[in-house]
Every structure is written in C-alpha cells, then in structure tokens.
Amino acid sequence: MKRELPHTLPTLTGGAKDIGPLADLVSVQLRRVDVLLTRGFFAVAKAMNVRSSLIACLGLIAANPGISQQEIALQIGSDKSIITSLVADLEERGWAERKRAARDNRRYELKATLEGEAMLAEFARHIRDIETTMLADIAPEELQTLAALLQRMHQSCMTALSETEKG
Amino acid sequence: MKRELPHTLPTLTGGAKDIGPLADLVSVQLRRVDVLLTRGFFAVAKAMNVRSSLIACLGLIAANPGISQQEIALQIGSDKSIITSLVADLEERGWAERKRAARDNRRYELKATLEGEAMLAEFARHIRDIETTMLADIAPEELQTLAALLQRMHQSCMTALSETEKG
C-alpha cells in the first residue's frame, strides 16, 4: 500500500507561516488553495489507479463527443504526443473509443463509453465528498460567488492571452 | 531565445469547450484559472532564468528569516531533498545565505540577501503587471473579495487536512 497523498502534508509547524512578498499576488493566493484542493484530486486518482490527466482527458471527451486529439491537446494545454498515450490508455480501459472521422481521415473522433461516463461520475462523487469536507467552513453562496467569479476570470485571461498571441 | 510561454496556447477553436461533468467541482474551476494565471508566472521565471520553485523557496525565506530547510519542505509540500538543491541554487546566485543554527547544529538558518530581496521585488512587479492585464475585466473589489475568500478556504482546507492526519 502506497501513501495516499502525493506529498507530505504540511504539518502546520507553529501555525501558518508568512508566505512572503508575493502574498498579494492573485496567482499565488489561488495556487496556495489549489495545491491543497488538488491533493484530494490526486488522492482519488491514485486510489482509482489512474493518472489525474486521464480524468481531465476523459472529461473533455465526454463533454464534447467527436473531439479530436489535437483539440484536446489545445484545451488541456499539453503536447499532442501526450494525448496519444492518454487516449491509448483510455481505450485499453474501455472508457473511450476512437474512430477515424468520416470527412477527414487524419482525425480521430473520440467519444466516451458508458463505462467511461460511469467512471467519471464516480470520480466526481468522490471529489465532491472531499471538497465538502475541506470547504466545510465556506457557505454555499460563497462558493457560488466564487464559481461565477472564476468563470469570469477565466474568460478575462483567455481574452488577454489571445490578444497577446496575435499582437 | 526560447518560447516565452511554457505551453501552446489554447487557440479557442470554436470558442470555449464544455469542460465536462467535473465542471461544477471547485477544484476544477480553481485549477482552470490557475493554469492560465500560472502561465504568466512561468513566463517570468523563464525570462529571469529561474525555476519557479526557486521563487517560492526564496519568498518563504525572505518572509521568515531563520527558517530551516525542513520547515520550507513542509510549507511547500515537497521532499526535503528538493530543498537541498533549491537552497544550493539560491546560495550560488547570492540570493540567500545559510549558516548553522547556534542552538541546533543540525539545522541551517536561512535568510535572504539584499540581492535576493531585490530579485523577489522585481519578480513580483512583473507578475503584477501580467495579472493586471489578464484580469483586466475584474474589478479591484472583486479581487479583494476573492483574496479574502481564498484565505478562508486555505484555512478551512488546512484544518480538514490536519484532522484527517491525526484521525
């Protein structure tokens, strides 16, 4: 039996430390929480014996049937060669299928299987449980506010990035 | 000159995709934004020729003079062996110093040099600029609300984790 959590947990020695002169940066604040929440994500992934990137990949496929590997790579922000191995893995596990696109024989059209969908649902359920525990002190309305804000932040970032790209 | 951004940018093919059945998870929403914001962080780190973890390490040292490598490892959530190489790197660059603790000759007491502090300040300035651009659509009050909420979320996560640990 391996360790359940990917990192040694911060043991809060002497309470929370000052995290330094970068503490007022949004990206630092965000990451600080993300690191903790992601522990849960990794723990579940490990318990279910999958790479966490596999989940992200399958999630995209389930939500966008017919998506190509190239599009997944762009969406996830990784190299297409990585998607090759992820999709192969998904296929072996019977969670996704790929068939050549009718109109373009280079592309694969990916879709999730029923088993894949079920697996995603189970995964999501576990994560939800962990998040409920971890965010016990935060009111549901606050989480809704957060979700809406994060949504707009994502949009704002994407806009800025795409302008940088062409500019 | 290498690429400025660590990943190929999502090219928004056909607008934002549905990210799937995990979309309502807080950790997924958070990570989605974090990934984008972190691009800026990595870009600056690369431009200044440092590993981003080096910055995190130096930030902790600057904020907590006399901190030990062990404590840094706990705080960052990585293995102590990694801190060894990070601190060695910081020392070579003249950004931090280590001397043995008077009361405990096993520990190092780390502190940032003036150059280290200056470097951190410059780094923070660059990130702030990027964040300003990326989050142009978000009002300052909203970012303050976010910061406060993230602060409480972090606290809530830490509490939950420490209970899991002893329970």
Next chain:
DNA sequence: CAAAAATAGTTGAACTCTTCAACTAATGCC
C-alpha cells in the same frame, strides 16, 4: 492536376522533477 504546404497522429530520445531509500551528523531521551 501535380507540387508544396499544412494538419493529425505516432514514436522515441533528452530533460526535468519527484520520490524514495540510504547515509552522515547532531540532538534528545531513558
């Protein structure tokens, strides 16, 4: 229409980062 350019996907090599176990040295405890 044929040649050239671009796109989807695969493969493998180099690189980085992380994890883990083994080791030294110093401290604390009975």
Next chain:
DNA sequence: GGCATTAGTTGAAGAGTTCAACTATTTTTG
C-alpha cells in the same frame, strides 16, 4: 552511554514533458 529522532545530503529509479523526426492525409496553389 545507548537508542531513537531529526536535519540535511546524495544518488538511483520513475513519471511527466518537450521536442524533433516521421507517416499519412488533406488543403492550397501555381
């Protein structure tokens, strides 16, 4: 004094990423 614990170092093994080269297919274009 002997034994367990803690701080730090080192190196090997493993996972993940980047990158370039390659095949096959489509699109562009002269």
